[in-house]
Amino acid sequence: MAAFSSASDADGVLARAAAGVLRSPKATVAAVACVLLLVTAVVGPSLVPQDPYDLNVLDIMDAKLPPGGEGMDGTVFRLGTDGQGRDMLSAMVYGLRTSLFVGVLAGVVALVVGTVLGLVAAFAGGRIDSVIMRIVDLMLGLPTLLVALMLLALLGQGVWKVVLALVLVQWAMFARAVRGAALVEKNKDYVEAARMLGFSRPRILFGHLLPNCLSPLIVIGTLQVANAISAEATLSFLGIGLPITQPSLGLLIANGYTVLLSGQYWISVYPGLLLLLVVFSINIVGDRLREVLNPRLAERS
C-alpha cells in the first residue's frame, strides 16, 4: 500500500509540473525550444552539411566567409565560416551537442550525489549530518566559478575534469534541498508504516521518501543544468575548460573573440545566440517550475 501511495505522489508531482508549464504560454514555448534543442543535439550531426572536424572536407580558402558566402566549390555557408573554413552552422550543432552533454551529465551526477548525501544526512542525523552539512555550507559559501577555477587550475583541462569540477560545485545545492524536504517527510505516518512493515532502510529512503522530495529536486535540477552549461562555456572560454579537440559553444565563441575587433562578428555572435537560447529556455522552464512546485509561493497566490 505504502509503495503504491508514494509512487502516485511522484506521478502527481510530475503531472503538476507538466500542467504548470503548459498553463503558461511563455514556459510552453521555452519547453518546446528545450526539446527541439535536445533533438538537434542528438540527431543534428547527421543533418548538417559537413563534419566540421573532418579535416578532409575543410578548405582553408573558405575561411572567414560571411554568412551566406559561397565557398570555392560553390557550397553556400548560411552562417558563414570560421578561421579554418569550417561551416559555422555545422560547428554550432556539434558544439551544442558537447555543451548539452557536459551540462546535463554534470547536472544529473550532481543531483544523484547530492540526493544521496542529503538523504543520508537527514536520516543518520548526529555527527554524520553535521559533517555533511558543514561541507555543504562551505561549498555554498564560495562562488561556484571560483571553486571550479581553482580545481581546473590544479587539474588541467579535459571533459571529465570539467564534469568533475561542475559536480563538485553543484551537489551541495541538491543535498541541502533534499535534506530539508526529507527532515519534514521522515516523521510522517507512511514512513513509520514502512518501518513497521520491516522494510530495509535503503528501500524506505529511495522507494518511499525520495518520491516525496521530488519537487525541490526538479526545480533545482533544471536550473543547475542551465548553470552547468553556462559555467562550462565560461571555463572553456577562459581556456581552462574543454580541450580544443572537443569544442563546445564556449570554445567556438572564444575562437571568434580574436577576430571580433576586425568585424568578423558571425564567428562569435551565432554560437553565443545559440548558447543564450539554450540557457534562457531552460531557465524560463525552471522559473515556471519553481512557481508551480514551490508550496510557499502556491499558497500566497
Next chain:
Amino acid sequence: MAVFVIRRLMQSLIVLAATAALVFLGVFAIGDPGEMLIPPDATPAERAQVMAALGLDRPLPVQFVTFLANILQGDFGRSFVFDQPSIALILGRLPATLELAFVALAIALVLGLPLGLLAGLRPRTATDEAIMTGSILGFSLPNFWQGMMLIMIFAVWLGWLPSTGRGPRGTILGIETSLASWEGIRHLILPATNLALFKLALVIRLTRTGVRETMPLDFVKFARAKGLTERRIVLVHVMKTIMIPLVTVIGMELGSLIAFAVVTETIFAWPGIGKLLIDSIMRLDRPVVVAYLLVVVAMFITLNFLVDVLYSILDPRIRLGRA
C-alpha cells in the same frame, strides 16, 4: 556574542587551513614542481641538488608545514615569470579589480533597486512580467559573450568607447582611481557594465521579493492609516526593512564579483588579479596561482565572517540559534 564570534572565527580558520591544504596537495602532489623549475638537460645529480635546495626531497607532511610557515610569514613564493614575490604581484593588481567590482556593484544597485521596486509594487502586471523575464534573460546571458557583444556594439560598430584596457588614473581622496578623469571613466564603462549585468538580476529579484513580503505587513497598514503618502511609505519605511537582507546578500556577492571579474578582466584586458590568474595558469606560473587562490579565498572567508557577525548584531535569533 563573544562566544559566537570566537566560534565563527575558529570555523573560518579551519576553512582557510583546509583550502591551503587542498591547494598544496593540488599543486605539489599532482604536479611535479621539479619538472617546471629544472631544465630538461640537467644531469640527475644536478637535479637532485636542486630538489634538495628547494626542500622537495623531504616527506610531504614536512613540506606542507614549511609551506604553511612560509605563508604565515607572508612568503607565497616568487613568480617564475616576473621574478617578484607573488604576493606583491597580487596586491599590486588588486586595486584595479576592487575598483571594477565596486563600480559594478554601484551600477547594479542604481539600476536594480528601482526596477525591483517597480516589479514588486505591481505584481502580476505586464511591467512585472517584463522586468522578471528581463532578469531571467540577464542571468541567462553568458557573461563573457555579453561582454564581447558590448565591445562589438559600443567599441567596434559605434566607436563610442574604448574596447580594452584601463585608462589613465588620478588620485581622489588619496586613492588612485580611474574615476578621476573622463578618459579613465570611459575605459571603465564597458567592463563595469559587463560585471554589473551579472548581479543586476539578483538585485532586482531580491528587491521584488522583499517588497512583496513587506507590503502586506501591519506597519505598512499603520503608516497608511497615519496618512503618510504612498511614496514616503515605500521609499522610507519599506526600503529600510528590505535593506537588511539586501545588504547581507550584497556583502557576500562582492566576493563572487571579484571571482567573476576573472571573466570580465580577460575580455576587456583589465589589468586586475583575475587577468593575472588566467595569464599565470597559461604560463604555468604556479606560485602566482597559489597566491591568488589563497588571497581570494581568505578575502572571501573574511567577508562571510564579517557579514555573519553583522547579521548576528542585527538579528539576535541567529547567534542564539547557533551558540
